[in-house]
Amino acid sequence: MKTFEKILLKNMEQPGYAGSLAEYERAGGYQALKKVLGRVPPADVIDTVKQSGLRGRGGAGFPTGVKWSFIPRDHPGPRYLCCNADESEPGTFKDRQLMERDPHQILEGMAIACYAIGAQTAYIYIRGEFRLAATILERAIVEAGRAGHLGADIHGSGVTVNVYVHAGAGAYICGEETALLESLEGKRGKPRTKPPFPATHGLYQQPTVVNNVETLANIPHIINRGGAWYAAIGVPPKSPGTRIFCLSGHVKRPGNYELPVDATFRDLIDDLGGGMRSDKPLKAFIPGGASAPFLTPEHLDVQLDFESVARAGSMSGSGGVTVMEDGTSMVWAALRLMEFFYHESCGKCTPCREGSAWIVQILQRILNRQGRPDDVRTLEDICGNIGGRTVCAFGDAEIAPVQSTLKYWRSEYEALIAEAGALNAGRKDIPVLSVS
Amino acid sequence: MRPVSGGVAGGMVFDKHRDFIAELLTRYPVKRSAILPLLNLAQREEGCVSQAAMREIADLLDLTPPQVFETATFYTMLSLKPRGTFHVQVCRSLMCALVGADDLLAWLRAHLEPGADGATADGRFTISTVECLGSCATGPMMQINDDYYEQLTRDKVGRIVNDLKQTGDCALKSGPFMMPERK
Ligand SMILES: Cc1cc2nc3c(=O)[nH]c(=O)nc-3n(C[C@H](O)[C@H](O)[C@H](O)COP(=O)(O)O)c2cc1C
Numbered sequence: 001m002k003t004f005e006k007i008l009l010k011n012m013e014q015p016g017y018a019g020s021l022a023e024y025e026r027a028g029g030y031q032a033l034k035k036v037l038g039r040v041p042p043a044d045v046i047d048t049v050k051q052s053g054l055r056g057r058g059g060a061g062f063p064t065g066v067k068w069s070f071i072p073r074d075h076p077g078p079r080y081l082c083c084n085a086d087e088s089e090p091g092t093f094k095d096r097q098l099m100e101r102d103p104h105q106i107l108e109g110m111a112i113a114c115y116a117i118g119a120q121t122a123y124i125y126i127r128g129e130f131r132l133a134a135t136i137l138e139r140a141i142v143e144a145g146r147a148g149h150l151g152a153d154i155h156g157s158g159v160t161v162n163v164y165v166h167a168g169a170g171a172y173i174c175g176e177e178t179a180l181l182e183s184l185e186g187k188r189g190k191p192r193t194k195p196p197f198p199a200t201h202g203l204y205q206q207p208t209v210v211n212n213v214e215t216l217a218n219i220p221h222i223i224n225r226g227g228a229w230y231a232a233i234g235v236p237p238k239s240p241g242t243r244i245f246c247l248s249g250h251v252k253r254p255g256n257y258e259l260p261v262d263a264t265f266r267d268l269i270d271d272l273g274g275g276m277r278s279d280k281p282l283k284a285f286i287p288g289g290a291s292a293p294f295l296t297p298e299h300l301d302v303q304l305d306f307e308s309v310a311r312a313g314s315m316s317g318s319g320g321v322t323v324m325e326d327g328t329s330m331v332w333a334a335l336r337l338m339e340f341f342y343h344e345s346c347g348k349c350t351p352c353r354e355g356s357a358w359i360v361q362i363l364q365r366i367l368n369r370q371g372r373p374d375d376v377r378t379l380e381d382i383c384g385n386i387g388g389r390t391v392c393a394f395g396d397a398e399i400a401p402v403q404s405t406l407k408y409w410r411s412e413y414e415a416l417i418a419e420a421g422a423l424n425a426g427r428k429d430i431p432v433l434s435v436s
Numbered sequence: 437m438r439p440v441s442g443g444v445a446g447g448m449v450f451d452k453h454r455d456f457i458a459e460l461l462t463r464y465p466v467k468r469s470a471i472l473p474l475l476n477l478a479q480r481e482e483g484c485v486s487q488a489a490m491r492e493i494a495d496l497l498d499l500t501p502p503q504v505f506e507t508a509t510f511y512t513m514l515s516l517k518p519r520g521t522f523h524v525q526v527c528r529s530l531m532c533a534l535v536g537a538d539d540l541l542a543w544l545r546a547h548l549e550p551g552a553d554g555a556t557a558d559g560r561f562t563i564s565t566v567e568c569l570g571s572c573a574t575g576p577m578m579q580i581n582d583d584y585y586e587q588l589t590r591d592k593v594g595r596i597v598n599d600l601k602q603t604g605d606c607a608l609k610s611g612p613f614m615m616p617e618r619k
């Protein structure tokens with residue numbers, strides 16, 4: 001693998017770096033904020049971010065500068081920034097590291113984003129389980145406020161930015177941006193129908209930008225070093241930059257690895273992750289969190305950028321890469337993920353609510369050697385009736401594990417069903433299993 | 437601000453948090469936004485979200501108790517029923533399951549022998565399974581109350597349970613994010 005410079009994990013990988021304000025400032029922190037406040041017009045800040053080509057790291061990969069530019073300039077009321085720190089996609093754990101090890105990098109990015117879109121108030125919506133990260137962020141906000149980097153009249157510029165940590169209470173769906181807004185408004189976290197989009201009707205129906213933690217952490221660096229600098233890294237012009245990939249599963253060295261997206265899955269898994277944990281070869285991997293379709297060893301040389309992964313039939317999503325060794329049952333793996341989606345479906349849309357329960361039941365009975373001959377067809381039929389038929393992208397996400405394992409490992413399903421046929425021949429009762 | 441009182445319980449749950457609540461309400465232009473922070477606080481105070489707490493929150497935020505109930509029942513971390521002193525939440529999602537979460541859960545259950553509701557007879561432990569806690573590279577893992585415990589083995593879990601029984605605390609809990617060891 002060629003050498004490259006880390007952007008986001010650079011500070012925290014210095015021995016002893018603990019993410020205090022003093023350390024962050026010593027590493028050049030808050031210079032970007034000082035550089036723009038009162039000196040560079042907000043529209044120019046947005047242009048720089050546009051020029052960088054930075055795309056959202058929360059899953060959808062929407063160009064960040066473009067998103068910011070959708071905030072109406074002439075809006076008379078308040079605007080809001082929400083930092084999405086819900087990080088609940090199974091296989092994803094990069095935001096937690098960013099928050100716990102270098103919180104000021106995120107806060108500086110947020111302050112700059114607020115300045116660019118004209119927001120005075122920003123909320124960090126953090127999943128309730130991340131108590132340690134929330135405490136670290138709260139402490140960092142106080143520190144930054146005392147140093148004049150946040151609060152009223154930042155560094156005498158007249159700009160005010162107040163940042164608050166808002167903890168959720170356990171619900172994956174609150175990572176979906178409109179569900180996040182509902183939850184922040186004190187309601188059940190159910191996604192809203194779009195349009196209207198948050199850019200015009202977001203938090204309290206005011207113009208709002210929702211950005212992922214990692215997205216915002218990139219901002220100070222882009223401001224410091226320029227849009228063109230960032231745009232030249234990775235796979236320009238569509239997928240520039242580095243990304244943090246969360247490596248988990250049957251590898252020797254699981255963990256977070258930042259690398260430019262022109263690297264391949266093989267670089268990530270073999271070079272950085274140290275390869276498989278035992279002599280069992282790789283059987284399957286998920287390239288972008290639980291919502292991304294499974295891929296096979298044939299896809300190891302695919303590049304990590306959004307387009308390449310999409311061309312391979314999956315998605316780069318949240319950057320969670322999960323590796324599975326030979327011997328892992330794909331029906332079992334699909335069921336585990338499906339149980340997650342069943343548990344987390346918010347219940348708003350019928351296809352997702354009912355469909356997830358049916359899929360879990362069918363997968364459970366296939367795995368318990370009670371599958372029926374037409375179960376594979378039924379699964380395909382249910383999946384086909386969920387995708388594209390729900391208010392938010394959760395519906396498309398939950399069918400990914402089932403559809404992709406059916407695509408590549410259909411014989412595993414069929415073998416289990418054949419076993420059931422032999423085992424249960426002559427039985428008249430139809431086994432009914434309850435969803436756990 | 438209105439005095440922190442009212443509801444049937446006469447403001448008992450939040451009385452000692454008056455200053456925090458006053459500050460909390462300044463963070464949002466719409467009071468209802470303070471529901472989750474207050475529900476989380478109530479659970480921290482009482483171990484669960486009581487009817488009295490929900491009434492008090494309604495009172496504080498100019499809502500009806502059913503509105504608070506409606507929100508409270510959406511979120512899995514909030515419990516309307518009391519739980520054990522130590523709420524042991526074992527992650528069962530795929531990434532942890534790939535590295536042995538099921539084995540650990542089975543061991544914990546065999547060792548602590550919880551009842552059907554997940555609670556041990558002495559009320560000290562409640563065992564639940566949870567979905568991914570954002571710690572998949574250091575699995576199998578579990579959260580006990582606020583603390584994460586990662587890279588678990590049977591031995592380690594045994595020590596954690598013992599420590600908690602004996603001292604109410606355990607030094608094996610995780611600090612800030614573990615980096616992967618580099619070679
Ligand atoms: C079901 C679902 C869950 C999501 N969970 C998260 C999450 O935990 N964190 C996150 O940043 N984005 C999540 N997203 C994506 C957000 O809706 C949104 O696109 C993102 O926060 C925008 O930020 P970005 O442009 O910086 O990526 C989720 C989307 C869906 C449909």
Ligand code: FES
Pocket residue numbers: 090091092527528529530531532533567568569570571572575577
């Ligand atoms: S799967 Fe267990 S923490 Fe992510």
